[in-house]
């Protein structure tokens with residue numbers, strides 16, 4: 001299993017770093033986890049297309065580049081149709097409403113949407129994708145991808161208290177959001193994680209490697225890595241675009 005970081009910037013893209021987008025190669029299948037602003041151009045630059053797409057939730061920084069990807073596939077890649085698109089309820093409705101798309105719209109020819117929910121497991125090509133509850137203000141899921149003897153987990157966006165730790169248990173790698181730094185204050189925002197919480201989650205799940213991602217662009221990721229590492233015995237790195245990690 002190979003994880004490739006396309007973009008990791010938290011909440012909005014920055015020069016050189018798209019918002020959330022991650023490729024997972026499992027055998028002959030290539031899965032795209034999230035498709036935030038800037039990710040489509042990265043796909044073009046790397047001359048690659050996913051065999052299936054998983055969207056963790058419907059916030060713009062995780063899904064908006066599905067729109068240019070759709071236009072590209074619709075008009076210039078008639079050879080690619082029916083890409084499985086797994087997303088929680090409401091996400092496809094949001095995206096298709098941009099185009100005023102009815103049920104006979106080309107969107108449903110280019111993509112094969114499937115509404116997924118926590119507790120479900122789906123076979124996608126050569127891998128299995130499992131979903132858990134993410135704590136976020138819109139329907140949101142954390143994700144575990146398994147195949148060819150390896151597995152990784154991805155937080156999407158989540159606060160503490162969801163299924164992430166349990167879903168990640170025993171994975172080779174946890175790709176975990178760490179939007180904030182420092183000790184969580186009493187009035188903390190409940191729908192994102194602090195770096196130390198990413199570390200604690202990785203420790204509780206017993207993963208080998210933690211990659212912190214979705215760090216707020218105003219923060220120094222090196223600080224996030226050291227705060228996460230203080231709570232986790234394994235390896236910790238920051239997910240940067242272009243990074244490839246064998247799992």
Ligand SMILES: [Zn+2]
Pocket residue numbers: 057059136157
């Ligand atoms: Zn979000």
